[in-house]
Amino acid sequence: MTARTLNLDDALYQYLLDVSLRETPLLKRLRDETQALPMARWQVAPEQGQFLALLVKLTGARRLLEVGTFTGYSALCMAAALPADGSLVCCDIPGDYNAIALRYWQEAGLAGRIDLCLAPALETLAELERQGRGEQYDLVFIDADKANYPGYLEHALRLLRVGGLAVFDNTLWSGRVLESSPESADTQAIQALNRALKDDARVDLSLLPLGDGLTLCRKR
Numbered sequence: 284m285t286a287r288t289l290n291l292d293d294a295l296y297q298y299l300l301d302v303s304l305r306e307t308p309l310l311k312r313l314r315d316e317t318q319a320l321p322m323a324r325w326q327v328a329p330e331q332g333q334f335l336a337l338l339v340k341l342t343g344a345r346r347l348l349e350v351g352t353f354t355g356y357s358a359l360c361m362a363a364a365l366p367a368d369g370s371l372v373c374c375d376i377p378g379d380y381n382a383i384a385l386r387y388w389q390e391a392g393l394a395g396r397i398d399l400c401l402a403p404a405l406e407t408l409a410e411l412e413r414q415g416r417g418e419q420y421d422l423v424f425i426d427a428d429k430a431n432y433p434g435y436l437e438h439a440l441r442l443l444r445v446g447g448l449a450v451f452d453n454t455l456w457s458g459r460v461l462e463s464s465p466e467s468a469d470t471q472a473i474q475a476l477n478r479a480l481k482d483d484a485r486v487d488l489s490l491l492p493l494g495d496g497l498t499l500c501r502k503r
Contacts, residue, residue, distance in 0.1 A: 310356065312387075313354060313387045314329060317354045317356065317383070325426075326356055330493065335357055335364075335424060336363065336364035338422060338499075344369070346369070346370055347422050348371070348374070348422070348439075349372070349425075350408070350435055352399065353375070355388055361424065362393045363391065370396055370397075372397075373398065373399045374402070374407045374408065375401060408442065419444065420442045420444065423448070423449045425452065429453065429470075429472050430471075430472045433475055436449065440486075443502045445502055445503065448499055450497060450500070454477055456469075480498065485502065486502060
């Protein structure tokens with residue numbers, strides 16, 4: 284018995300995957316292809332993708348937003364969990380990896396559910412608000428440039444319905460959140476987000492030690 288979260292060594296982490304990961308062959312191929320890229324560290328862990336899919340089903344989500352899509356692994360997990368009339372708006376900037384995401388979404392037969400918007404995410408989110416889509420989304424997954432995390436939170440809270448979820452990745456930041464005087468703007472932003480969320484009366488909150496830290500914020 285233990286009164287705190289376990290540390291996972293390599294053997295225990297592999298056990299976790301062996302007994303719980305239900306990754307499809309298509310997702311595995313996408314993950315393997317992504318690992319060959321210079322920016323492979325941007326990809327979510329497979330158990331995170333599966334957890335996001337479960338959140339979509341648990342909440343009955345039909346309208347999703349993703350900020351930071353990369354090669355499309357998490358988007359594919361979430362889109363596959365949507366009902367037939369569900370939709371996902373993905374925000375990313377132009378890059379060679381966009382073509383990988385589109386190719387796998389097409390192969391999965393899910394491209395029709397996903398709208399990839401290639402522009403700075405803050406611009407795309409502001410445009411969605413201008414279009415009158417405030418309080419229309421059920422879940423927002425945020426895994427993009429960390430320096431803008433506090434700004435993404437404010438957009439997410441305006442775009443989410445009451446009871447909707449904002450999910451932030453990398454909120455433990457490989458332990459760099461413990462730095463007392465960080466020089467990195469990304470580290471500073473994650474620290475600021477975490478501190479602000481602790482006392483933010485607009486949300487219910489849980490920070491999970493899943494992957495590099497996954498924070499769930501339910502809009503009150």
